[in-house]
Each structure stands twice: as C-alpha cells, then as structure tokens.
Amino acid sequence: MSKYRSTCLIRGDGGRAIRGILDRIGDKWTLLVVATLDGERMRFTELQQRIPGISQRMLTRTVRHLERDGLLTRTVHPEVPPRVEYELTATGRTLIEPAVKLAEWAVDHNPDIERSQASYDVKHP
Amino acid sequence: MSKYRSTCLIRGDGGRAIRGILDRIGDKWTLLVVATLDGERMRFTELQQRIPGISQRMLTRTVRHLERDGLLTRTVHPEVPPRVEYELTATGRTLIEPAVKLAEWAVDHNPDIERSQASYDVKHP
DNA sequence: CTGGATCCACTCTGATACTG
DNA sequence: CAGTATCAGAGTGGATCCAG
Numbered sequence: 315m316s317k318y319r320s321t322c323l324i325r326g327d328g329g330r331a332i333r334g335i336l337d338r339i340g341d342k343w344t345l346l347v348v349a350t351l352d353g354e355r356m357r358f359t360e361l362q363q364r365i366p367g368i369s370q371r372m373l374t375r376t377v378r379h380l381e382r383d384g385l386l387t388r389t390v391h392p393e394v395p396p397r398v399e400y401e402l403t404a405t406g407r408t409l410i411e412p413a414v415k416l417a418e419w420a421v422d423h424n425p426d427i428e429r430s431q432a433s434y435d436v437k438h439p
Numbered sequence: 440m441s442k443y444r445s446t447c448l449i450r451g452d453g454g455r456a457i458r459g460i461l462d463r464i465g466d467k468w469t470l471l472v473v474a475t476l477d478g479e480r481m482r483f484t485e486l487q488q489r490i491p492g493i494s495q496r497m498l499t500r501t502v503r504h505l506e507r508d509g510l511l512t513r514t515v516h517p518e519v520p521p522r523v524e525y526e527l528t529a530t531g532r533t534l535i536e537p538a539v540k541l542a543e544w545a546v547d548h549n550p551d552i553e554r555s556q557a558s559y560d561v562k563h564p
Numbered sequence: 565c566t567g568g569a570t571c572c573a574c575t576c577t578g579a580t581a582c583t584g
Numbered sequence: 585c586a587g588t589a590t591c592a593g594a595g596t597g598g599a600t601c602c603a604g
Contacts, residue, residue: 320539321539323539323546324470324471324474324538324539324542325471325474326546328491329470329471329474332470332471332474332538332542332545333467334545334549335541335542335544335545336466336467336470338552339461340464340465340466341596342597343597345454345457345461346449346450349446349450349454350446357565358565358566358567359565359566365454367453369597370566371567371569371597371598371599371600372596372597373567374566374567375596375597381559382556382559383556384551384552384556384559385552390566394565394604395566396566396567397565398566398567405551405552405555408544408548409544409548410446411540411544412540412543412544413449413457413541414445414448414449415536415537415541416457416537416540416541417448417449417456417460418445418448419460419533419536419537420457420460421448421456423530423533426509426530427508427530429509430507430508430509430530431507431508431509434506434509466576466577467577482586483587484585494577494578495586495587495588496577496578496579496589497576497577498587499586499587499588500577515586519584519585520585521584521586521587522585522586523585523586
C-alpha cells in the first residue's frame with residue numbers, strides 16, 4: 315500500500331485540478347519567469363536578459379497569461395520611452411514552494427532517469 | 440526579499456532541470472497515470488478504465504515514456520490472451536509527493552485564479 | 565522600450581481501423 | 585487483450601517585421 319492516499323488530489327474530479335495547473339505552468343517558460351521574478355520587481359528587458367533563450371513574443375505571452383491568472387502584476391509607468399515593471403503577487407509567490415519541490419525531484423532523479431533512458435534505448439532499437 | 444532563495448534550483452543551468460521534468464510530466468496524461476498506479480499493480484485495460492477519457496493510443500504512449508524513464512515497470516505475461524501489468528518503480532513512487540504538493544496548490548488557489556481571470560477578461564475585451 | 569502582427573515548422577492529441 | 589498504423593486538427597513556439 316502507499317503512503318500517499320492523497321493521490322485523490324490528483325485524480326479527483328477526473329484530474330481537472332492538476333490539468334489546470336499543468337496547462338498554466340507546464341509550458342516552456344512560465345516557471346522560469348516566476349522563479350526569475352522571485353522577490354524582485356523587474357522590467358521587461360531585464361526579465362528577458364535573465365532568461366536566456368526566451369524570445370520577445372514568448373515573454374510577452376507568458377507574462378500576459380500570468381497576469382490574467384493573478385500571479386503577477388504589470389505596472390505601466392506613463393513615460394517615454396515606456397517602462398513596464400513586473401512583480402509576483404502574493405498568490406504568485408506561493409507557487410514557488412511546490413515548484414521548487416518539483417525541481418528538487420528533478421535534480422535528485424535526473425541521473426537515474428537518464429541511465430534508465432539509455433538502457434531502454436539500447437534494448438529497443 | 441524572498442524566503443525561497445532555492446529558486447536557483449529552478450533557474451539553475453538555465454532551467455534545464457525543470458524543463459526536463461515538465462517535458463516528462465507536463466503533458467495531458469502522465470501524472471494521472473502515475474497517480475492511478477499509486478500503490479497498485481494494474482493491467483492495461485483496468486488502467487484505461489480508471490482514467491476517463493484517455494484513448495488507447497495515448498495510454499500506450501504515456502506508459503511507454505514512463506517505462507523508458509524508469510518510473511514504472513511493464514510486465515508481459517506469456518499467455519493467450521496477453522496480460523500486461525504496470526507498476527510504479529521506487530523512483531516513480533517518489534514523484535507522487537511533489538506532484539501532490541502541486542495538486543494541493545492547484546486546489547487551494549483555483550478559486551482565486553478563476554476570479555482573476557474573469558476580472559481580467561472583462562477589462563480586456 | 566515594449567510588444568503587436570504575421571508566417572511557418574513542429575508537436576501533441578484524438579479518432580478510426582486493423583492485428584497477433 | 586493490448587496494442588500498431590494512419591490521418592487530421594489544434595496548439596505551441598520561433599523568426600521576423602512593424603509601431604506607439
């Protein structure tokens with residue numbers, strides 16, 4: 315038997331809750347944006363510089379989604395040239411803890427997983 | 440400042456670790472399969488029945504990926520008709536805890552998020 | 565500086581039909 | 585029973601160009 319009967323939290327309602335959060339953070343950049351904003355207010359360009367590889371388009375899309383979900387605030391300063399600052403909301407900050415748990419799991423088990431993949435691949439040509 | 444300086448776990452190496460795990464579990468069915476197998480050995484059809492909406496094709500793909508990653512074992516019994524049983528490995532079981540944390544976060548904050556989305560949508564027609 | 569608009573390549577998923 | 589094969593639709597991400 316399992317120690318985690320709480321898997322009902324994942325399977326409950328046919329998985330709608332977990333599906334919702336994965337739709338939110340399961341994409342390529344969302345968690346990186348959230349982690350980068352952890353504890354700091356930051357403007358668009360700085361955010362882009364701190365996330366290597368993200369394009370303007372994807373950064374725009376990602377912060378828009380996060381703003382819509384209420385996980386960050388977007389502040390436009392009425393200046394020329396424009397200055398826009400992003401900051402996590404209280405709700406957004408609470409996401410960091412479970413996300414870090416997941417990252418810890420990834421770091422801890424990546425070696426095992428990569429070994430398993432390698433051995434699987436030689437057995438299934 | 441933030442309580443979670445451990446965000447370096449997410450941002451470290453440019454996000455490769457977190458990207459890896461999201462590629463693994465960020466799809467539509469993987470976490471549901473893992474949660475359904477929690478603590479039980481189960482065969483293909485039973486698994487499919489317990490995960491409403493999953494197609495044969497997607498269940499096959501999902502368990503194959505999980506097998507390759509070493510998160511579950513696939514046991515083929517040499518019988519007719521065939522019987523194939525799936526079971527989480529030790530590594531697979533360790534994934535459940537962080538996944539449940541994420542699901543808890545989703546359940547806790549879904550009301551807030553849905554309210555935020557609704558208010559965002561009326562303001563951005 | 566911020567980010568909208570467009571185009572394209574690729575992937576993910578589902579439906580359907582077939583098989584040892 | 586437990587898959588494989590094929591096809592089509594939707595979504596995602598990247599590159600590029602343009603604008604307030």
